[in-house]
Amino acid sequence: MEILRVENIRRVYETQGKPVHALRGISFSVKKGEFIAVVGASGSGKSTLLHILGGIDRPTSGKVYVDGQDVYEQNEEELAIFRRRQVGLIYQFYNLIPVLTVEENITLPARLDGRRVNRERLAGLLKELGLVKRRKHLPGQLSGGQQQRTSIGRALFNAPAIVLADEPTGNLDSRNAEAIMQLLRSANRTYKQTTIVITHDREIAMMANRILEIQDGRLIRDEVIG
Amino acid sequence: MRVIFTITLRELKKSRKRTLMTVLTIILSVSMMTVVLCGAWSVLGFLQEKEKAYGGDYEYSISGLSCKQMEQLAGMENVADVSAIEFIGSSFYGEKGNKSLLAIAGVNDRFIQNFALEPYLLKGRYPVNENEIALSTDFLEANGLPLSVGDTLSLSIGKRIWDEIDAELYGLTNYMGELESFHAVCEKEYTIVGILSDMNDSGVARSFNAFTAIDSSEEEANLTAYVTCTKISKDIYEQAEQNAAALETEVLKYHSELLMYYGVTRGKGALKISLAITMVILLIMAASAAMISNILSISLQERLKALGMLSSVGATGRQKRASVAFEAFLLGAAGIPLGLMAGIGLTAGLLSIIRKCFQTMFTFGRVTLILRCHVLILLLCSGAAATALALACTSPGRIAGKVTVIDVLRQTSIYHLDKKIRNRNIVSLFFGVYGALASRNIRRNPKRFRAITGSVMAAVILGLSLYSFADFMIYQASMDIGEDGSCYYDVFLALPAKELPDVVSALAKNHISADISYFYERYMEADFAEEEINPGMSGYFFGGEKNTAEIYVIGLDEDHFISLCEENGIDAAKYHTTDSRGILFNNATGNYGRNPNKIITGAPFRLQDGTVLNLRYDETSVPAVTIMNVLEGDHAKIYSMAVRDRAVLVVPLSCFDSFMDEEDYVTVIMNTPLHKEAKECLSDMGYFQVIDIAAQTENSRQVFLLLKLAVCVFVTFMTAVISLNVCNTVSHTIYMRRNEFAILCSVGMSEKGLKKTLLIEAALYGIKALMIAEPVSLLIHFMMYRFISDAMNPFVFYVNWRAYGIATAAAATIIVAEMIFSMHGIKKLEIAQELKKDG
Known part of the structure; x- marks a missing residue:
């Protein structure tokens, strides 16, 4: 079942009066439950692609369909709801809200939706993430690995259509990085969570079952592995 | 060290907008201090010269x-x-x-x-x-x-x-x-x-x-x-x-008045007024200094990361502190002299506006209101501003000295919450996650919180204090003025009763039409039974068990007595008898209650219509007076003729016939539009103590209108300065949280949700500021009342709640307006770009 379809998206930035072509007509589709690694050199357009898929950055042209819905046909209010319900984003630098505790950060998308927090799901997620004892702590009181796990929890809590991770292990030591990737892999296998990960790490890329390679804003390789 | 100064200078040039805002705030704060001190010094000098010119x-x-x-x-x-x-x-x-x-x-x-x-x-x-x-x-x-x-x-x-x-x-x-x-x-x-x-x-x-x-x-x-x-x-x-x-x-x-103007006085009343004015001046200076301190710390806050980077390339703590101090020096060097000049210019401008009016009212043009500026004032303002700058860079300087790159990136020195986070509070109960975010954000940076709430508090407290002062002074001047703004009578003099016909004919001869009423007035005593006195005003009575009290007795001319009856809905015919009958205005203001320090107003007596009063004048009994009507409440017209600290008994003039004669003095009051001409006519006749109440009232009214205008202008200026400070602080806060706003957007918070969070934050700032500002203002309000009431005519304490309402609305408007203005920055938020930044 197709969960994501990207049609000929282009993204051009204006930098000091000169156009920068970050993406030059990328098209692909993703089935539900796939674990995809997006690789490419620095500045190739990987993060730009991720932001467009996540509803954060509008493409200059092209279409993005998530679960059959044209993402950029929506207005700003609808896009916000889309980001809340359909997408889970994980960043290299965690990007947690500093004044909210671990469990508040994790449940933030649900609370923004005005829904009651599913305490059972939260408890399960905290256990799985190894954050039960840290649930009342602020981000400033956590290690890097713990912060990233909180970020993963936030991305997974609402069971979104797709999880997008931008270099999730870029700021972690190898042990934590492995643990994080195991979590993502586990969520992918257990919940059939479609996951797209940007990474420089070959080993992490090999954990995926499909690789997309971006170079100079173009998709040069789309390969199923393993 | 030179490279540190070069870096500092370039940083200031790079953040041109922030630098200009900082310098502008310093200029405005210094000019506010200068205006207050120069203005006060100029007015004081004028009062000194005026007193010398007229009093010697x-x-x-x-x-x-x-x-x-x-x-x-x-x-x-x-x-x-x-x-x-x-x-x-x-x-x-x-x-x-x-x-x-x-x-x-x-x-x-x-x-x-x-x-x-x-x-x-x-x-x-x-x-x-x-x-x-x-x-x-x-x-x-x-x-x-x-x-x-x-x-x-x-x-x-x-x-x-x-x-x-x-x-x-x-x-x-x-x-x-x-x-x-x-x-x-x-x-x-x-x-x-x-x-x-x-x-x-x-x-x-x-x-x-x-x-x-x-x-x-x-x-x-x-x-x-x-x-x-x-x-x-x-x-x-x-x-x-x-x-x-x-x-x-x-x-x-x-020469008490002149000595008072030189600040050398033994008079408690004058001392209290001086203290009140000094207090207001000190508050203004403190607020100005606080604003300077705040604006510099904002400027430094934005450079904290750069200072952390300097650490990573080997800058010592001393060098980083020097950078901070140099920034303060540059901003002060630019802002303080300009502020002084602006303040002097503004003072000169204000004085030129009020000069003509002021001089005419106070000195008939003989003494000039000029700009006076002592070098001590300039030193004081500069010193206060420089001290504020020095104190402002102490803390950031210390932090800059110690901060590392990692500290800044992890925001451990920027964001910290000392207190235990309560998962739920009233705000989050009502407003959910938006309320939770708002209530925690205001507590995350205590200094920022103090800057914003302190600025609003300063504006509210200063505004209300100045307004209280002006309001009480105007109330004092208006006690003898009717609701239509005119005084109850225009001209006042005392003369022997037998000369009254001469006065009437002289006025007629000079074509000055006037409604002339005249009366004898005496303080008389009477004793009262226990049931006839109001126990709540027991301080009015003396003489132990006799319950003796003083009553101000007026014997009013027949025509005006009848008018008085008609005005109060009384049948004047009841008073056309051979025995003495009178109207008792049963109201007095003074320290008559159980608390001798509190001024109250009320009815001292519990008397019925028909009560007979046995009055005494100078130990001599006078014919008994039957009280036909007892009137309570504030009959301002009667009390403007009489006194406010005694009950007033008005009887027809004929009641005084038995113990007064034509040599005795009567008080004459006139109502005439030609009050100046009437005074001249009477002075020509040799009456030297004629008081032109209408002219004095008009003078007082203009003086106090000026006072109110000056207060309004100053409060507006001060509010503008403080708004600038709040705007700066808020916009800085929003700027520093752009990354956080991007995160919230990325997890699905809409623009509407962001605005809601910020508005709740604004409301919390406002509520917290007002929760302190309004009680403090009330306290200062009461202190102003005590100063003025003790120094001048005593009056009952009151609060102008409308002013408090306006202050509350103004404070709320300032904060909300600043938040809304700052939200324009969020509209331009590029989520992707902000998320790429490492916090």
Whole structure:
């Protein structure tokens, strides 16, 4: 079942009066439950692609369909709801809200939706993430690995259509990085969570079952592995 | 170190907008301090000059001195100058009466200078010896004397004796008629050397209408010396007493008003007013300094990351602190001089607007309101600003010295929450996650919180304090003014009852139509039974069990008594009887309650219509008065004629027939649009103590309108400055949280949700600020009330709740407006770009 379809998206930035072509007509589709690694050199357009898929950055042209819905046909209010319900984003630098505790950060998308927090799901997620004892702590009181796990929890809590991770292990030591990737892999296998990960790490890329390679804003390789 | 300064300079140039805002805030804060101090100094200087011009340039006076003692006094400690005056005597020219009365003073040349008598000289000069005289043109015209400079005048000089008691009638009190006799002492021929104008607005000199020089050969000790001191300080009192003791005299008076304007006073009332004004000035200076401190710390906060980077390349703590100090120095060097100049310019502008009005009201144009600026003021303002800057960079400097890159990236030194996070509070209960975010954000940076709430508190407290001061002063001035803004009566004087027909015909002759009412008034006593007194006003009564009380009794002319009845819905016919009947206005204001320190207003008596009052006047019983009507509440018109601290009993004038006669004085009040003409007419008739209430009221009204205008302008200016500070702080806060806003957007918070969070934050800032500001303002409001009520006419404490409502609305508007303005920045938020930044 197709969960994501990207049609000929282009993204051009204006930098000091000169156009920068970050993406030059990328098209692909993703089935539900796939674990995809997006690789490419620095500045190739990987993060730009991720932001467009996540509803954060509008493409200059092209279409993005998530679960059959044209993402950029929506207005700003609808896009916000889309980001809340359909997408889970994980960043290299965690990007947690500093004044909210671990469990508040994790449940933030649900609370923004005005829904009651599913305490059972939260408890399960905290256990799985190894954050039960840290649930009342602020981000400033956590290690890097713990912060990233909180970020993963936030991305997974609402069971979104797709999880997008931008270099999730870029700021972690190898042990934590492995643990994080195991979590993502586990969520992918257990919940059939479609996951797209940007990474420089070959080993992490090999954990995926499909690789997309971006170079100079173009998709040069789309390969199923393993 | 040079490279550090270069980096600092470039950082300031890079953040041009922030730098300009910082310098602008410093300029405005310094100019606010300068305006307040320069303005106060200029007005104080004006009041000093005005008092010298009208009251005399002296600090204390000693009476009963001889010429020899005068010379001794001139050589004593801290004596710069001695002005002398001597009452030579009175004289009547032609038929005795007010018009013919001459009061002659002997003065020295210092008196003429220090009491500013030169402007009154119409022709000629002042006398230089005891055979010369300068006299008023009014006297010459009233007596039809065609004399001028160079002519001679022979006078019989002596004493006016009143009522066969050997007590001298001094100066120009009204002619006392048959009660007065004249004892001639000598005959003297004077050469007229000067003609003078009316001296009614002069101080000491207004009691005289003729001046000669002091006879230095006289040995009698009857001179009054007015001492001008070399240096005015608190030691004056001790020095004056020592000087008087050295001259073996105890008679000593101080020029209290002038000394008050020099800040050297023993008067508690004046001291309290001075304290109130000083307090307001200090509050303004503190608020200005706090704003400077805040704006610099904002500027430094934005550079904290760069300072962390400097650490990573090897800058020492000392070098980083130097960077912070250099920034403060540059901003101060730019802002402080400009602020001083702006402040002086603004003061000059404000003074030029109010000058003409001010001078005319206070001094009839004789004293000029000029800009005065002491070098100490400039030093004080500069010093306060520099101190604020120095204190502002102490903490960031210390942090800058210690901060590392990692600290900044992890935001551990920027964001910290000291207190335990409560998962749920009232705000999050009502507003969910938006409320939770808002309530925690305001607590995350205590300094920022204090800056925003402190600014709002300062604006509210200062605004309400200034408004209270002006409001109470205007209330004082308006106590005798009707609801339509006009005073209850226009002209006031006292004269013997038998002269009233002359006054009426003189006014008619001059085509001055006036509604004239007249009355006798006396304080009388009566005793009351326990059930007749209001226990809540027990302080009104004395005499133990007798419950004696004083009542102000007015015997009003028949026509106006009838009018009074009609105005109050009373049947005047009830009063047309042979026995005495009256209307009791049962209201008094004073320290009459159980708490002797609290002024209350209320009805002292519990009397029914028909109660008979047995009054006593001067231990003599007067005919009993039956109270036909008891009226309670504030009948302002009656109390403006009478007194406010006593109940007032109004009876028809005929009730006084049995113990008053036509020689007794009546109080005459007139209502006429031609009040100035009426006063002139009465002065021409020789009545010297005519009060033009209408003119005074108009003056007071204009003064206080000016005061209110000045307060409004100042409060607006101050609010603008404080708004700028809040705007700066808020916009900085929003700027520093752009990454966080991007995160919230990325997890699905809509723009509407962001605005909601910020508005809740704004509301919390406002509520927290007002929760402190309003009680503090009420406290200051009460202190202002005590100062003014103790110093002037006592009145009951009240609160102008409308002002509090306006202040609350203004504070809320400031914060919400700043938040909404700052949200424009969020509209331009590029989520992707902000998320790429590492926090």
